Amino acid sequence: MSQAFDAAEQQSRLEERASQALALAAELGADACEVGASVDQGIGVGVRLGETESVELSRDQGIAVTVYVGQRKGNASSSDASDASLRAVVEKAIAIARHTGEDPAAGLADAALMATELPDLDLHHPWALDTDAAIELALRCEQAGRERAGITNSEGASLSSTEAVTVYANSHGFLGSRRGTRHSLSCLLIAGSGERMQRDHDFTTARRASDLASPEQVGISAAERTLRRLDARRPRTGRFPVLFAPEMARGLVGNLLNSIAGGALYRESSFLCDQLGATLFPEWFSLGEHPRERGGLASAAFDGDGVATRDNVFIDQGRLASYMLSAYSARRLGLHTTGNAGGARNVRIQAPTTELAALMRQMGTGVMVTEMMGQGLNPVTGDYSRGAAGFWIENGEISHPVEEFTVAGNLREMFAALQGVGDDIDRRGSVHTGSWLVDGMTLAGQ
């Protein structure tokens, strides 16, 4: 059931499309223009209770055009790839630019900053996988999980494999494109029944199929993660240290990155406005990005402005060393772009790591948080309050599962109260980190 997808052909087709859009924009009176175009194709299968539940073939495409008329800007986009539609999109973008107000900061990034070297970052590893084989893998995954005693029900296992091509071009003459793949397998199981019911899941994701965890590993881990939650109690209200499991710690890194992103800063909607150079973390903690890492989940040689990406250090020995800026947000702040249009890429922490068991001993009594719910963050003040579930730690050891409580504090204080980073590094996302031990948070339970 697989559809033919020739990535190289799609890439040259999109590059041609982007060039056409630039030419059209110039012809129709735009002073500058940038174009993003993408196409992706994927297969997704779902199984549940040993049966196929869904088979989905997807193919999405889109083209987005931004034009500048003087210092005025207009955007238009469409999922329609026809010639007529391309013309309509460019015309609409120009029509909008006639109405928007002048913006001194508007415009392309400086031509001198465009990426000139576009190395192959080893991101494209298609998986020759037909529907039957995909279903088979998902079935093996769910089966392995359901075989664990105590698993009573399942929301199933799903496997997806996507291939994507993206192109960015602008009227400086920059044209960059990249192809990439992403394969994922996940499983969500249920244990217990009635009011005692609990769910949890696990997943694996990679650019290369051979880098995925085995289906059985994912299923068994999903089962174990679900079973260990049974008979959770509510912890008592009070001030305790909190050990954020790697997936949760990744969220804290995300909160940090959002707070040093140019858009949040010039809108004054970050608690880290005007804090460049300030000490945020302990001295032993540094954090940066490595956008050109080969095979990285977020690797890219150019950012969303066509600017060459580079290694950035955001936190240097505890201090806020750099903001995360695009060409536009940099102009708004009177600074220079850091090549972060589109965000941070392949974020890594530089800090001594501690064995998880030792981190738990260091904590003594407190809570290990393995799941959080809700939005619960005020980015303007850093005030933090989120629903959580996890495990009560007593004298450095797991005592029992806990749920239905909140962990609250203020990000500024939480960052400063970081006591250690675990060696249990989770490499499944663009941000790699181990657990974080944070002192002095408020738990609200019973």
Place this chain on the structure above:
Amino acid sequence: MTDMSESALKQASSLLLAPGGLDQASLDAGLGHAMGAGIDYADLFFQRTWHEMWVLEDGEVKDASYSIDGGVGVRALSGEKTGFAYSSQISADALAETGRTASGIARSGSRQAPQAVQAVAASARYAGIDPLSGLSAEDKIAMLKQADRVARAADPAVSQVSASLTGVHEVVLVCASDGTLAADIRPLVRLNVNVIVARDGRRERGSAGGGGRYAMSRLRDAGVATSYAREAVRQALVNLDAVAAPAGQMPVVLGSGWPGILLHEAVGHGLEGDFNRKGSSAFAGRLGEQVASRGVTVVDDATLADCRGSLTIDDEGTPGQYTPLIEDGILTGYMQDKLNARLMGMQPTGNARRESYAHVTMPRMTNTCMLAGNDDPEEIVKSVKRGLYAVSFGGGQVDITSGRFVFSASEAYLIEDGRITAPVKGATLIGNGPEAMSRVSMIGNDMALDTGIGVCGKEGQGVPVGVGQPTLKLDELTVGGTAS
């Protein structure tokens, strides 16, 4: 069949089918492809959306965007199995290819012929109009500038104002093997104002907004740019004076309107048909049981005129309905799409929704509301010795299996000795759905709908929804602040 459905079908056919040279015979042929061996239901969902957004920052509308998306999604069902494929091209070739792909979900079994289509009769819940036209670009920009002026004039502490105006013109047509043929023209508009205030080294935010399924000109005529700007500033100033929220269990009074997201999270998701068919919801198998305090009646109502979550027809062509979920504390209904209704031996309730043609339908909420009770809202507050009064929320989430839910307050106050006192910083409230519903002890007589701002996410798909409720008292809920 009402006139509205007829004109919607005519319009949708000319916008969606005619450009690709499709007619009823092509739809029949498309269904024929999708109704392969072993397939017992198939549907074709055609959609086109025109989306527009204007954004004001620093007193100027410096950014605006326009997008056109569309295509056809083809779904083939066989028992509990779903095959799905879609295409951004609407053509006979695309129908043949996606139809064959979707029907591949079943490999064997008998072939069933689609039933002859018949137009669905449905009462229009909003006018089938293009909400983007009717106001010029200048008028749209003027509305945003008005919001900016009002917000900046409201208080010297205002340091940033951003405002956005969005509109979507959505046209859908559904043709299904059970004989369904239906179309809908869905307008949706919204105006939002966000402000940052700064005073004495403290900074805070406030926001307000709303809209519904009507023309943009109604936003202008209602003067919402002014009222939302004032409301956003008022909320930000309240938060500037907020003290740390308490931590622990206490009585909580929820204001009317938008705090109804409590229902959406604590009850709504758990009553969607798919989770109950699979037995993964905390409410599964509990029809007829008491799951909430006496007096609690919760409905999902797609029929409210011009509301953000309303639907004339759902995305399977079933007319939008008024669906009681909990009546006087007793669980009486689930929200269903055709697949889950059939597998559970129930009727579809008009709750089949999808983010777009490129997504599969699921049972989803429309406008989820608790009906009014008899209590005076002032008496409700007076009855609390020490607790929290929460009037606005950011968002929430639920684990439908354990029933645990959270939602985060963006404006809340302490109640001390029956009086509303100091504003407190936004805190997350956490509870267990069935448990929280059984702790509702007072229900106000002031039922109100939210202003039209909700977006509900499920399995990565976002759809617009509404919520509503009267002032409510829950005897105990956990408040996640930092003060002891």
